[in-house]
Structures are given as structure tokens and as C-alpha cells.
Amino acid sequence: MANRTLIAATALLLGAAPIPASAQQAAAREERAEALPAAPGRDEAFGTCSACHAYRLVAAQGLSRERWDETMTLMTEKHGMPKLEGDERRVVLDYLARAHPPKRATGTGGFQVPFAPQ
Ligand code: HEC
Secondary structure, rough: HHHHHHHHHHHHHHHOOHHHHHHHHHHHHHHHHHHHHOOOOHHHHHHHOOOOOOOOHHHHHOOOOHHHHHOOOOHHHHHHEEEEEEEEHHHHHHHHHHHHHOOOOOOOOOOOOOOOOO
8 A cells, every 4th residue: 555655756747847847838928928017028027028938927026128238148158049230139128127137226236245134
């Protein structure tokens, strides 16, 4: 009996192994551009940046325009994102900078002492 439970649990684990990846894709599919702050370039930014990973990963960041620009370059150079240039790049960058600005200007590169009084 205990053995059977173990086998079932193992089978479940083995069967469950691919789930994290597909769950992530499912989560990405559930994301909608309409749920993001409305501003010009939203659909472009959402479409461009959710092609490989959840947009959540992008929205979790708060960066200056310059840092977003660097992030886009990084996505192209390191991860093979099609290079965006000219107006296309400007539109996406405008949105990222506007919708996801630095969270707080601390002067310490965003580092916050976790136990500091708020
Ligand atoms: C061609 C695929 C691809 C595209 C398109 C893409 N990324 Fe990424 N991105 C990745 C990969 C791969 C990672 C690292 C693995 C992960 O965390 O999923 C990543 C990670 C990130 C991270 C997290 C970096 C960190 O240090 O935690 C951010 C922020 C990010 N991407 C922003 C963007 C933005 C903004 C866009 C749209 C302009 C974009 N990505 C489009 C592939 C892509």
C-alpha cells in the first residue's frame, strides 16, 4: 500500500516535471495588454516584450529610459530579440519609460535597506 502510494507519487512527480514551463506559458497567455497602464506604445511594448517571457518580468522593473534602452540592447545581444530601430524602438522605449519608471529615487541605485523605517 505504502509502496503503491510511493509509485503513484513518483509517477505524479515525473508527470508533473514539464508543468512549470507550460504553466509559465499559460500565465503569459493570460496577460493582457489592456491590463497595463494606458499610454501610446502599450500594444507595441507588450507584443515585443512578451514574445519570450511574461510581461510580468518587465513590469516588475522600474527603470530610467536609458536603462530600458540598455535592457532592450541586452535582449537583442544576449537573447536574440529582433533588433528594434528608429520609430519602432522609440515607441516601445517611450512606453517602458513612462509606464515603468524607477520606483524610487534613493540615490543608491535602487537599493533599499529592508529594515529601514518607511
Ligand atoms: C527573444 C526573446 C526575448 C524577447 C523578445 C525579450 N526578452 Fe527579456 N529576457 C529574455 C530571456 C531569455 C531572459 C532571461 C530568462 C528569464 O528570466 O526568463 C529575459 C529577461 C528579461 C528581464 C529580466 C532581467 C533580469 O535581470 O532579471 C527583463 C527586465 C527583460 N527581459 C526585459 C525585456 C524587455 C523590456 C523586452 C522588450 C523590449 C524583452 N525583455 C523582450 C528573452 C527575451
